[in-house]
């Protein structure tokens with residue numbers, strides 16, 4: 001399939017449906033307009049269904065995913081609090097830096113090498129050895145495509161340190177990777193509109209458990225933030241959910257309309273078919289990578305379904321491949337791991353790329369196969385591929 005413009009198949013922002021695009025280009029609408037109040041209220045309710053919570057409190061605030069890091073750190077960390085960060089790459093490191101900015105004493109538990117995640121035994125050892133106020137886990141680290149075991153981590157924390165909060169960075173995961181907020185015992189889920197939620201960038205979505213809100217209430221020092229203060233946003237979220245207007249800072253009206261449209265489409269048959277579609281799509285992409293004679297950066301037992309990062313043969317750099325992909329109508333992303341960025345490329349297959357029968361994945365796989373060939377790569381099926389250095 002060819003489109004008049006290149007498809008954006010990076011690990012976010014993602015391709016959007018025509019109805020989402022329409023919702024995003026509606027005329028000026030007051031944030032007090034009953035139509036907006038209803039859409040905002042429903043959006044908050046639908047987000048609970050997306051993440052599987054009855055009592056979690058969504059915060060839907062204009063900003064990018066990083067604002068979710070700041071919200072979490074500003075509201076839950078007091079100077080000197082200890083935080084354990086499970087880091088599988090660039091975004092785990094960023095979250096650790098953000099927590100430290102708000103005064104946390106951060107312990108980083110890093111994967112042994114790019115593409116792996118920390119074994120659960122190491123997580124158990126860490127939470128038994130020291131009491132942490134919170135433990136963070138990036139469900140998918142977008143730099144490597146490594147999927148962390150949120151359920152396993154949460155189970156360990158609940159068993160060994162029940163008061164410790166489980167914070168999940170789901171920016172590159174929510175609505176693509178399975179997560180059941182209440183069932184798994186998650187306390188904070190941080191995500192954003194531009195990935196598997198299928199919208200333009202512009203909305204920071206955070207869901208906080210009642211336990212996390214209790215920790216906020218019990219803090220001794222004031223929250224060192226104004227815009228990111230949950231105490232300021234809570235009445236706003238509750239009010240819109242009650243279909244009443246309350247103002248703290250102007251919501252991004254059109255992006256909320258877009259999110260409302262995307263969630264309405266997504267939840268037509270509930271989340272299970274959405275997760276299953278992402279799993280099927282990911283399996284296709286992983287099979288194609290093997291057929292190209294290449295390896296994913298993430299080891300198979302810790303591979304995301306939302307995206308795929310692929311090691312390139314030694315003879316090819318990301319900068320060689322990406323323009324050839326674009327010439328074939330596909331925008332993919334290069335690497336972002338320090339010192340290794342040129343050695344791999346990343347494909348996003350979230351949202352409608354995974355869930356709708358639009359041919360985007362066919363276009364992507366064909367483009368990559370042809371671009372690799374143009375770069376001189378001969379696929380493994382002929383037995384002549386160059387295995388990546390691991």
Ligand SMILES: Cc1ncc(COP(=O)(O)O)c(C=O)c1O
Nearest residue numbers: 064065066091140142171172192
């Ligand atoms: C896992 C993860 N966390 C956090 C972020 C930061 O989100 P944003 O770029 O929307 O601020 C990203 C961005 O790609 C991400 O992939």
